[in-house]
Amino acid sequence: MTPFTPKLTEAGLNPNVSVDCVIFGFDGERLKVLLIDRDQVISAKGDEKIYALPGNLIKEDENLDEAAERVLFELTGLEDIFLEQFGSFGDPKRLTKEHDSQWLKQIRAHPEARVITVAYYSLIRADQYELHASGFAKDAIWHDIEELPPLGFDHSEIIESALKELKFKSKYQPIGFELLPEKFTLGQLQKLYEAILNIELDKRNFRRKILKMSFLTPLKEKQIGVPHKPARYYTFDRDKYQSYKSQDFYFTL
Amino acid sequence: MTPFTPKLTEAGLNPNVSVDCVIFGFDGERLKVLLIDRDQVISAKGDEKIYALPGNLIKEDENLDEAAERVLFELTGLEDIFLEQFGSFGDPKRLTKEHDSQWLKQIRAHPEARVITVAYYSLIRADQYELHASGFAKDAIWHDIEELPPLGFDHSEIIESALKELKFKSKYQPIGFELLPEKFTLGQLQKLYEAILNIELDKRNFRRKILKMSFLTPLKEKQIGVPHKPARYYTFDRDKYQSYKSQDFYFTL
DNA sequence: ACAAAAGTGTTTAATTTACACCCATGT
């Protein structure tokens, strides 16, 4: 029934501390969140599936950043993702919902242990990474941020908090960039900001402002096969961004 | 020798998770940090004192915010302080320095346990609170942020991170206020910002900008006994601030 | 030819910056 036998691998795990990853994905139009489908023997009442963020206990010999990276990879196959810690969640009752503790009994050596979780987030182009669910994740799926399914634990709260952080940060620093694919058009970038902030932006003003910061390098390459004037691709100049950042900058869109 | 008998009180403490508090204090001129003097039997090589942030393990039945509040009170006597979580630190080696583990043996039931700490910060008027060291804190003292003594654990890193957060937040939101005493003059407020950001601000521009946000209420009361024109006191209007904040505001000094 | 998104400037309003003098009080 369960091909994954987690309890045997619990050696070296700290029973009280986990990491959870809120991976935002952008598909060119809308903002998504990556959730895993728990392979639960006793499903919650009837047919309602309960999803969760990719997350698990940390190992005793790794730091928190390493744990987040490892756990994300183990459950979803995502690698080399820039992850940023944004908060920790430690309500004593955060794991005590009935179907959550049912599930923990399947996978944890100490299912009753109190667990504090350290949460990370990231933002990637959903279509540029392949997902490979494994471990106790039966599946790893993008869900639209506006219509999330029922979530286990306190993961709704964690996602909400991550989104708040993403909105705040992206308004005051060019956050899109540290988290962005290699090349992109300004139209895509604008849509990304519009999706994050949930507002509309003026095309001309956006382009002027974003280019003035001058850490976007225009490429010779343009879009091909699009049924409209092909847009130029840009790339993000990490060095120029760093010097801009160190100058105590701010910006507003 | 040790009036404090911590090992007997370890019941109910989670061995793997602690909280640490970075309390910034402002004395009207300079920014300080509150540190405790560890009551260490075997002092570090010779005469060098090692200080630390107020912090300790969390209890199993309290959440993180409650733990921070309790620990701060137990060690320093500070109460009703607005505390904000800003990060977690979990390097596996963060407690392994010799004099640190010496000290942990004195106070912990599981001195070897790996501990992840959740860090909080605040900002208060140093002169408006009385410090009462207790528990394993022999003393609780303000230290100038620019000349910190040797610190145990990874507390230098934690303070640096807190200061970075404080600078960032105070630049984009009126952070001074949630953390400020009841009444203050605009000159004091300006000096606070100057101390945090480590820059000079123009008096007229500062006053205009800060008053335009309109969550400062002028009081009838003025300074007395000062050898110059007495300044008007202002108070922070929490309601107006909340509505301002919810409007997705930003500001820059 | 048409649909669809790319790309491009100007005018107006709002905000930011720089800057200097008189005021009220204690000593």
Add this chain to the structure above:
DNA sequence: ACATGGGTGTAAATTAAACACTTTTGT
């Protein structure tokens, strides 16, 4: 009388906001 920080306004420069048409491509 003097030293100290409080309190005030204006002009110039910068930045933000609003706004419409031409271009290039695929179908």
